[in-house]
Amino acid sequence: MTKFDLDIGAMNRRQFIGRTAAAGLIAASSGTLVGTSAHAQAPKTGGHLKLGLKGGASTDSLDPATYSGAVLFVMGRCWGDTLVESDPKTGGALPALAESWQPSADATSWTFKIRKDVKFHNGAPLTVTDVIATLKRHADAASKSGALGLLLSIQTIEEKAGDLVITLKEGNADLPLILSDYHLVIQPNGGMDKPLAAIGTGPYKLTNFQAGVRTTFEKNKQDWRSDRGFVDSVEIIVMNDNTARVAALSSGQVHYINSVDPKTVNLLKRAPTVEILKTSGKGFYSFLMHCDTAPFDNNDLRLSLKYAIDRQAILDKVVGGFGKLGNDYPVNENYALAPEGIEQRAYDPDKAAFHYKKSGFDGAIVLRTSDAAFPGAVDAAVLFQESAKKAGITIDVKREPEDGYWTNVWNVQPFSATYWGGRPTQDLRYSTSYLSSADWNDTRFKRPDFDTMLLQARSELDEAKRKALYAQMAVMVRDDGGLILPVFNDYLNASTKAVKGYIHDIGNDTSNGYVASRVWLDA
């Protein structure tokens, strides 16, 4: 259910309620992980860090259950912690508020040891009770939490001998990573009484919050970790206008901005004080077809459209080269246990024409698109139209209003543009939208044999067997599914040169939300 949104604008607020991997910060390794400097630098402390971020609105609420959009994502990481974080390089689970964990043999019952030395911002110690209350609040069937969908398989959450024990309805080897979701910030008494208090265990304490305008934090002097939170204070200014962000960064009024437009990134590069931060991610831009709706219920027609798209042209022209080619399955090498050696599908008008003819379909195919689907979706659709024309396939590009796109077009119309944010694991990626019964099965991909393999892989603790299953599943989606995936987009952010220690995190954008706790200022 995660849509990590690169382009949440004020006029065009796209939702990203969803899930991302939490990123772990490995003690004492921050210097070596940084791509910006060849030499490991010791972090400097102090200073006032200013972030100009797109993706906030005056409707934002401090309750982490409702978090969506880049601003709240980063804010939650400032004041709170999750039980588990994810490794910025591999995506593997790292201990955070849970110091260790142990699954049962069938991965249905998990025991987490909770850290004892942690205090909330209000001085109260962190207890197992707080953790349990937090998880119960998000897992409640009546909850509006963005993490509810992730927690549906939980049967019980209880305390046993001072540890947290979670019992699942079915085995799941990925449970620790699920708990790294950014909604699952541990709050005193789970935030049952005061969901909006923003009291947590994070590196910064909230000092002021004006929804959609500005948020300030000060350093949490009692932070339980010494490898983060280097600046004295953090200020987040909501800047939904692309030009405003770029102007504020190049004039030095802010230290960091997110969501740089790929079309202007080369101009921004010329500014002597600015550094472009490009991070490879797991999210992608795509077109989807409903496998159960005519004419897309014919696999030859689906294949013909997959061959008729010029992926390279979309990579170059729509995302300015900032991305990687997709191969019609929703996983790339940033996922653990990613399949290897699947042949890259390329633009081939002859094969497209062959399959098109074989499908027996004739006439125009309506493709619905909007820049709400992803930035440049209209351009991408027109490029698709052009490349398909060379194969003798007629596509009618129908531009839809941005407002209401997710309600009226996506997952409703049989052929439309969309994007998906990353998921921590392949299991979650496929469970979200390729399981026959999934709510967001936006390609109507329904194959019982695929479902069986997915469930088999989920509870499989042997990695080699798991990887083999995932490779088979990827091929099934690639050759039989309704997904046309031209590119995986990079996360594009920028900072001034004073910002050091930025960690390129494959988990999600803005260093998986941890930008404020990971960087330091070197004036």
Add this chain to the structure above:
Amino acid sequence: MQPDLETGRLPAQKMSADGAQPPQETRQDKVGAAPPPEGVIDGFFWRKLRLHQPLSALILQRLGLSIGLLFAASLLIFGGVEALPGDFATTYLGQAATPQAVENIRHELGLDRPLGERYVSWLSGAVRGDFGTSWASRNSVGEQIGNRLGNSLFLAFFAALISVPLAIALGMISVHFRDRFADRLINIVSLAAISLPEFFIGYLLILYFGVQLGWATFPSTVYAGMPFADRLSAIALPTATLVMVVLAHMMRMTRAAILNVMSSAYIETAELKGVSGLRLIAKHAAPNALAPVINVVALNLAYLVVGVVVVEVVFVYPGMGQYMVDAVTVRDMPVVQACGMIFAAFYIFLNMAADILAILANPRLRHPR
């Protein structure tokens, strides 16, 4: 009174082109409109009041109409947001909506109740001054609007403080030097300023004064507890942008209205008796040209309060416009309604004030035939 009827529409159209306007541009009829409906005020009393206190009668009548208009505007806004595709639950959850989550939200907010019932319950709260809580942020709408409205008024006040006297002075100067170099220059510059879209002016100012010269503060974000001097320096660029946007319109109206008067016989008389120069314009011509100028100033003031969402976005300024657009995007009805009501109230109030001032400036209008 003629020219303002045409040009007076300009800002209203401009605003609706910005796309963020509630349908409140219900410009009232000119002075001396129809008497209030029968039964509202006793007929005899009303006639007496009109005869002896025409101004009080007019203000009373206008106030009554304004309340009716506000009511109509609230219906329009409510209906308009309802007609948009998707409701709060689906748009708030976006692509992440599950039937269960949508149902939870709908039930909690009472979206499963019938339309009329929801409107009546909102209205009964609003009449008592309770605008409810925002669905999205769960904060009190009244409190949030207080901050935002304060910011909007702060910016509008300074923009008006500079632009209104400047426009009227420039208008008089250009009449004085009509068809000569100064007149042409003022016209060309102000037309150029109004012809450029406001976001473009904004970007130019940011580029030169914010980024390259570094003289001005950017972004213009203001927040509670910000020192007053910092606030002033933060709004320098947006104020400059707004001044450029509204200046030409008021200036040209002043010029046209005064020129209109300048051709009348009494001005000729004044000239013949030796009055000349700016004194003639300011003392003799301007008072009779006041009415249309007041109207155009009022429309521009209304624009400065309700129509500046683009400027707010460009300069990252937390005003009302941005607040309302955010709310419309997620169909946060209590916020949309409250913002719409405030905008409509401003519009109606400023227009009413303009009408009354125009009547004060021209006694002939007090006794319509």
